[in-house]
Amino acid sequence: MTPLSRSFYERGAEELARDLIGRTLVRCLPDGRVLRGRLVEVEAYVGMDDKACHAHHGKTARNATMFGPPGRTYVYLVYGMYHMLNLVCAEEGDPQAVLVRALEPVEPSLLGTSWRGPGVLCRELSIDRSHDGLDLCSGRGIWLESGTPADLSEIVATPRIGIDYAEEWKDAPLRFCLRGSAHVSGKRLS
DNA sequence: CAGCGGATGTGCT
């Protein structure tokens, strides 16, 4: 399989987020092992106007990759101990990204392992700040493969997690989950 | 199930 191309990421975060559900995220570890997960939960951060988006307060050293070209990772540390994996999208200068919140392990050998929750997921896939700005189209380290996109009827939209400070953006339905998946974080959605 | 503390980078003062 080959990585999805740059053009896949050249659109707004909300549209991309919906299209990500069901696709495959690939993590190639330094030791050569390859981990694959099906995206079952993501959140869209839609740019400067979005009060939950890190870019809302402008460009800083931490969020700089959000302002760069699409098709790269944006990885940051939160609460002093968890890394978050985001996929930068839209056009350069328009800081939009999709947070990867949960994956369903694909490899049979990984039966029983859980990649529920953005912090746990990065820990289990050995993703940290050193991966910030990594090119998702290079086929090295982290990339996406086509997989089988979920049918629209299989996607549930809810408010995003952990952004109570975001005022009128707090309740925007920008979190997308695979309906009924046991691998989504939090309680099961019907 | 609500509440809470851990551990620290980040950005503003």
Add this chain to the structure above:
DNA sequence: GCACATCCGCTGG
């Protein structure tokens, strides 16, 4: 200096 952060596992009721 300091308040806060796209979290999560554990505690007690």
